[in-house]
Amino acid sequence: MKKSDMETYRKTALKYFDKAGIVLTDAEKKAIEVTDYDLDAFEDIGLFLLTYFNTGRSSARELVLLPGQACPEHYHPPFEDDTGSNPGKEETFRCRYGSVYLYVDGEPTPDPACRPPDLLPEHFQVAHEVELLPGAQYTINPGTKHWFRAGPEGAIVSEFSTRIKDEADVFTDPALTRFATLDED
């Protein structure tokens, strides 16, 4: 992604925070992460992340998705850290604005609200659907494969979790990276 595109998208994310009534500091506004997983198709497969804090024990962030935007399938594996063995990140999603459809390991839902994006359907395999409208929440245990896609209004989702260690995330497509390259204009 080009640096100038990232700045433009970041301004779009701020509009979602405004709609949801979520107040950010100026430093946070500048720290919103914009990732396209190096797939160069941000509006189809991509995510905004704003991490509020991440201690060794707990963390919280907000996720923003554009209408129909999808986060590719991945899970959170166990890892070692300075406190010993960590069973992996446990995260709870709570929808604050719009709608998001979460797909997790389990019995496939017969008539799901979303399909995987046409681009790269191999990134999206698990098919048990959880609908998250504002006020609804769902806890994803470590090791559970999941992906999610926003409904037509986009979405803001609060993520409450144990320690974040995004660099440990295991994507279904091993070529994919959470930390996208930023190109100069």
Added chain:
Amino acid sequence: MKKSDMETYRKTALKYFDKAGIVLTDAEKKAIEVTDYDLDAFEDIGLFLLTYFNTGRSSARELVLLPGQACPEHYHPPFEDDTGSNPGKEETFRCRYGSVYLYVDGEPTPDPACRPPDLLPEHFQVAHEVELLPGAQYTINPGTKHWFRAGPEGAIVSEFSTRIKDEADVFTDPALTRFATLDED
């Protein structure tokens, strides 16, 4: 506190959630806890709590305070649970609406924004002030004594934490209880 008073206060809390744009389910609206710590002075010393979830590893809730309302001094001690030794609850407060003044162990702030409530000042001893306006946050480590009081508009504060175990909380006044008695009308 009388049951009818609790119901009235709960309706007041809902107005704060509306102002902050926080969407709750109908079940959550009915589950808002109203505690006066059995001090019978709820508008001075009391707290609304809505716990979203509490697993063995992470939890999140919203706190609501009326204008000038204070939560009495306490800390979160270590405890044993089914996973072994827990060093105690680590919690991060993030102000969403209004203002809250947090007082923690440390160098007393010379000209603090709040004083302890006139009632029972012995419940409020630590005096290092942290001002939390919307978007500001602060992490309280286990074992750190703290109390807090809302500014003139009241406050909504998100609490992101490790496992909640309120029954383990140690109050500066040992007679005080987090789980207030509810009297029939």
